[in-house]
Amino acid sequence: MKELTLHELIIKNGRIVDGTGRDIFFTDIAVNNGRISHIGKSEIEAVLEIDAQGMVVAPGFIDIHSHGDVSAPYYRYMQSSLMQGVTTLVGGQCGYMPAPCDRYWTSQFIEMECLQKFADELGVIPELGLPESMAPLIKERFGVDFDWRDFAGYVRKLRVQGIGVNIMAFAGHGAIRSQVLDYDYKRPAIDTEISAMNEYLEEAMAAGACGMSVGFDYAPGMYADRHEILKLLATVKRYGGIFATHWRRTGERTANASRRSRIDGIVEALELAAEAEVQLQISHLMTGYEIYPSDNDVLSVCSADETLAMIDAYRKRGLTVYHDVIPNITGGILLAPDLGMPFLKQMLECGSRGAFAEKLHDVSYLEALKKNVTTGSIYDVNPLIDPEWDARCTILSCKFDDYYKRSLRDISAELDMDSVSG
Structure with missing residues (x-):
């Protein structure tokens, strides 16, 4: 009787995409000491077995x-x-x-x-x-x-x-x-x-x-x-x-x-x-x-x-x-959960997001903040460097349905405001 080899880990039934450009194939992969020790269907057993049926097994990115x-x-x-x-x-x-x-x-x-x-x-x-x-x-x-x-x-x-x-x-x-x-x-x-x-x-x-x-x-x-x-x-x-x-x-x-x-x-x-x-x-x-x-x-x-x-x-x-390249036209800065993120430092200095929002009602504070934006002092929003920043800033979540998937420039124009004020 053929002796079975015991491995630490075996990944079975996976769709293998090995990164070489070859066609997808189905097989098992055995791992020992953190390294692939065997590729292919055979009589192998392992301490830990993962069934990858319906999933892709590939090298890490x-x-x-x-x-x-x-x-x-x-x-x-x-x-x-x-x-x-x-x-x-x-x-x-x-x-x-x-x-x-x-x-x-x-x-x-x-x-x-x-x-x-x-x-x-x-x-x-x-x-x-x-x-x-x-x-x-x-x-x-x-x-x-x-x-x-x-x-x-x-x-x-x-x-x-x-x-x-x-x-x-x-x-x-x-x-x-x-x-x-x-x-x-x-x-x-x-x-x-x-x-x-x-x-x-x-x-x-x-x-x-x-x-x-x-x-x-x-x-x-x-x-x-x-x-x-x-x-x-x-x-x-x-x-x-x-x-x-x-x-x-x-x-x-x-x-x-x-x-x-x-x-x-x-x-x-x-x-x-x-x-x-x-x-x-x-x-x-x-x-x-x-x-x-x-x-x-x-x-x-x-x-x-x-x-x-x-x-x-x-x-x-x-x-x-x-x-290397960033696979979008906005870079990483404007991919943010909300429009307040470029002003995180200011929000923390005010104590909270709510306190920052309240502070914006202070005309002198608001004007000073707008000046910081328009003169290039805030890195994430800089009209001096990127005049089209507001055209690329698209709203993907908002309590106002009319603003969904519209640019900040478009919304500001509708409200008869400049984008910084908007």
Whole structure:
């Protein structure tokens, strides 16, 4: 009699989509020690058996641009990724990273609720916080000890507590720059400061960072000059790392900031990578040319072709460059549960959503808020940078049925109001 092999896990009767392009096929998969040990129908048994009848069995997806590294210490099972089939994410993007944080904790979206205490005491939410001040707030909100201060400590934290998906992470230039320049960041760094940044970067690369990411559209990264980035990329090169960039699409968002051509931001990233001789990952690539109206398909295709042609020109020169895209025309900002989300910071400073709504009846407060929007001070809603933001902002849920699936621009015009006031 043939001896049966006992496996840890067997997934039976699944529709296999293996990612190679071959046709779907039906078979069983055995797993041992976290790895596939057998594929095919045979006389195999397992300690745990999953019947995948009617379901697809496929390799996990890799989320190549994620900020899940920020929430991983607090939501270690990472269900929001797993339920989408994501088993590996690439974090530390756009210059953001939960480490280093030995001098300052840099504000991250996931911990916004923790900052209510600061808003209650100070009336505003600080850009930077002291780790010793944040630790008890994070413990109270998430039940997690905020006990890491560098990249290695962050990695150790995740390994000890366990996480639901694999994480590959960049060192965040913005997080590093904040430790060195603190609130004096609206300027290029001097050489001694760049050397201090390089010490943080060296620690991160030695601890397993896959490279360095820069957020050229965000503070403090938008103030970094070419000299600073090239000095840091020299360290990235020594480790064989990757340069990932949220390229400079807009730069500083203020009323007096000069507008720049978007293609210049792409060229800047390409030139930096070429001079530093490092691999480049252009984050959320979009057309390098502004189109009005933006819904013209012919112009959109032409501008996309010209943008890709620029990248291809650098490839022909020997630069290794890749890019990822956001699969919609709004980006991530306007995909929000409600129109109040761009003003989350203001809502927390007021104490609650209701208090914020009440505050809007204060004419002076309302006018000040409108000025912040129209002059570019609020990142998520910026008519200076994106004049058609309100045309792309579509209402998908509202107590007024007449507004359903209509743009904010359309609704505001009907009410004889500008979109900011609307």
